[in-house]
Amino acid sequence: QKEVEQDPGPLSVPEGAIVSLNCTYSNSAFQYFMWYRQYSRKGPELLMYTYSSGNKEDGRFTAQVDKSSKYISLFIRDSQPSDSATYLCAMLLYNFNKFYFGSGTKLNVKP
Amino acid sequence: DADVTQTPRNRITKTGKRIMLECSQTKGHDRMYWYRQDPGLGLRLIYYSFDVKDINKGEISDGYSVSRQAQAKFSLSLESAIPNQTALYFCATSDSGTGVTEAFFGQGTRLTVV
Numbered sequence: 095q096k097e098v099e100q101d102p103g104p105l106s107v108p109e110g111a112i113v114s115l116n117c118t119y120s121n122s123a124f125q126y127f128m129w130y131r132q133y134s135r136k137g138p139e140l141l142m143y144t145y146s147s148g149n150k151e152d153g154r155f156t157a158q159v160d161k162s163s164k165y166i167s168l169f170i171r172d173s174q175p176s177d178s179a180t181y182l183c184a185m186l187l188y189n190f191n192k193f194y195f196g197s198g199t200k201l202n203v204k205p
Numbered sequence: 206d207a208d209v210t211q212t213p214r215n216r217i218t219k220t221g222k223r224i225m226l227e228c229s230q231t232k233g234h235d236r237m238y239w240y241r242q243d244p245g246l247g248l249r250l251i252y253y254s255f256d257v258k259d260i261n262k263g264e265i266s267d268g269y270s271v272s273r274q275a276q277a278k279f280s281l282s283l284e285s286a287i288p289n290q291t292a293l294y295f296c297a298t299s300d301s302g303t304g305v306t307e308a309f310f311g312q313g314t315r316l317t318v319v
Contacts, residue, residue, distance in 0.1 A: 102245055126306040137209075137295055137310030138248070182247060186306055191236060191255070191299060193308050197247030 097121055100183055100196030108204050113170040117183035117196045120164065124194070126186035127159045129168045131179045132198065138182055142168070173203045208232045211296050211311035218286050218318055226281045226314050228296030236299045237279040238308065239263075239271060241292040248295065254279055255301065286318045 100117045107113055115129075126145055130138035144150045147161045156169040170177055183196040209230045218224050228237065239251040240263075250263030252271040260271060268290060270282045283290055293315050297308040 100247070128306060135313075137297075137312050138308075139310070140307045143306050184308075188306075191301055192250070192253065193238075193297075193299075195240075195248040197245060 097194045098183060098185055098196045101199055102197050104200040104202060106202045106204060107173055109173060109175060111173050111203070113168075113173050113177070113201060113203075115168040115170075115181050115183075115199050115201070117166050118164055119166070119185055119194075121185070121187070121194075122161070122164065123187055124185040125188045127157070127166050128184040128186070128193075129155075129157055130182045130184055130195075132182060133179045141181070170201075173201075175203045175205050177201060178203050209296060209298055209309050209311040211294075211314050213314060214312065215315045216317070218316070220287055220318055222286050224283045224286055224316070226294055226296075226316070228279045228281070228311060230277050230296075230298045230309075232298055232300070232309060233276075234298035234300040234309070235276060236301055237273065238297040238299075239269075239279070239281045240295045240297065241265070241290075242295060242313075243292050251281065251294075283316075283318075286316075288318045291316060291318045 098119045128143040129141045131141045132138040142157045150157045154171045158167040180198040180200045182198040185194045212227045238253045240248040254273045296311045299308045
């Protein structure tokens with residue numbers, strides 16, 4: 095079983111839609127939960143991170159962590175064509191500083 | 206200039222050849238990583254280094270070796286390249302000192318083994 099599971103998509107939505115991206119994980123010791131965005135031909139860049147359970151909001155983006163279910167989500171409101179990218183979830187065992195990545199979900203927002 | 210620089214950006218090599226991918230960083234971070242990215246498989250860790258004298262294997266280290274020449278430089282070698290090593294390779298850094306959870310990635314090296 096992989097440490098982190100993520101639906102690869104692709105996911106295609108119209109501009110203005112609400113997007114929900116999700117990951118599940120198996121290791122209850124993960125402490126930090128991150129979302130990276132990767133544009134075509136670029137390296138991933140950190141979009142948001144949360145510590146432990148709960149929600150975190152940043153503009154149109156909301157990250158949600160449910161540690162009891164080992165499930166994390168990223169919501170994008172009022173999606174824009176510029177949001178078209180691959181979104182990777184990542185998790186961290188803090189003491190080891192090793193990052194565990196999901197396989198990425200490719201999102202296409204159509205104008 | 207990019208904080209994490211990978212060279213070359215693209216490379217085509219023949220089966221059996223030795224090839225080195227280089228990574229340098231100006232962020233002053235102590236930790237460096239090499240990942241490969243394949244469609245549907247995401248980012249898989251090849252090797253990581255927590256300081257110059259500390260090198261660790263990741264989940265897919267077979268067929269690869271690394272060298273941490275300095276805190277700012279971390280190179281990945283394929284001793285005898287094979288076609289299934291065709292992939293996008295990323296170097297990344299992180300900083301243990303500040304407790305920051307972020308990994309900073311280079312632009313990637315697209316390697317094709319023919």
